[in-house]
């Protein structure tokens with residue numbers, strides 16, 4: 001039973017059934033290319049079968065358990081696709097303040113190497129001084145500058161603290177199975193390693209040890225997560241738009257894009273979804289933005305951003321559409337109390353839950369934005385469980401791959417990312433640049 005449902009009523013005046021049906025044959029062709037590996041970027045289609053082929057649970061779990069037993073701070077070092085999936089999953093499933101008051105016997109989780117900020121990393125070092133630290137460095141290429149720099153600093157700190165042998169036992173490397181500087185270093189120094197499959201690109205790698213190992217260290221049930229992803233793999237393996245919500249969402253995006261709605265805003269109503277939105281932005285942005293084409297993916301967090309970006313969305317440039325991510329049921333319900341004097345005028349809500357108010361905020365926003373000329377759709381999510389999260393990850397991977405193919409681009413490469421690197425390396429005087 002799916003924990004996700006897509007609702008497109010607020011698109012009816014922007015996209016017709018006829019337009020949707022007209023795209024079915026193109027979706028069939030793109031789907032066949034994804035299935036038989038005849039489309040662009042076909043060397044990187046391994047993500048689509050990760051859930052059904054998953055057999056790493058025991059190895060990931062036992063390493064995670066050994067790490068959980070010996071540290072109270074766990075640092076995940078990586079950037080882009082080697083960072084955002086783990087962060088999204090951990091934030092989605094954890095308590096909002098888990099690092100502040102402990103994580104049910106597990107370590108606090110921190111992230112490094114996703115920027116080159118001296119202050120950020122120095123502050124992190126201050127924070128972990130005096131704590132027992134373990135580290136997972138993640139890089140498929142093994143050569144990415146940001147995580148490599150952070151790893152140098154952290155490795156030195158850990159070797160000073162624990163000695164080389166002690167540090168070795170506290171460092172886990174996730175990288176290519178045979179290539180790259182990180183793989184060579186791991187082999188030379190004897191680190192425990194997890195391999196990233198050759199046919200899975202960075203931003204599609206959350207369902208490999210890249211995402212699963214840090215999540216397991218955070219105490220997340222990765223088998224349940226992969227069971228959810230497996231269900232999604234089955235549900236979204238049919239090209240019929242009537243039966244595949246991931247493809248239906250992709251088609252809506254493509255049709256809106258063709259009508260000049262070139263920016264998609266992923267709007268959430270839950271702080272726990274913040275990094276899920278960041279993961280989605282990377283997945284969609286790096287996959288679709290190329291050849292002078294592609295939807296610009298952005299995100300807002302409501303209701304906070306209704307007091308900020310809400311004005312722009314309601315009355316600004318009409319080149320946007322919205323996708324709401326709505327949680328159907330919170331883990332805990334808070335009821336609004338009655339006040340004797342009703343000074344704040346909220347007694348009309350006494351006895352209602354915050355969920356009820358948040359739901360009405362979503363409904364009110366969706367209809368206001370539709371009236372204001374912003375087409376919107378909603379992906380409803382049953383709960384904050386690993387099972388739902390596995391479905392969400394797979395849903396968006398399928399949808400983004402399909403949108404890329406519908407728009408005629410290779411959704412599995414990222415040639416544009418090299419440009420800043422070349423300039424930076426030249427400025428830094430890196431040999432060969």
Ligand code: PA5
Pocket residue numbers: 079080081082138139140141142143144147201202203204286414
């Ligand atoms: O999606 C991608 O391929 C990129 O975002 C990479 O994940 C990111 O650049 C990090 O690369 P690497 O894992 O090689 O360090």
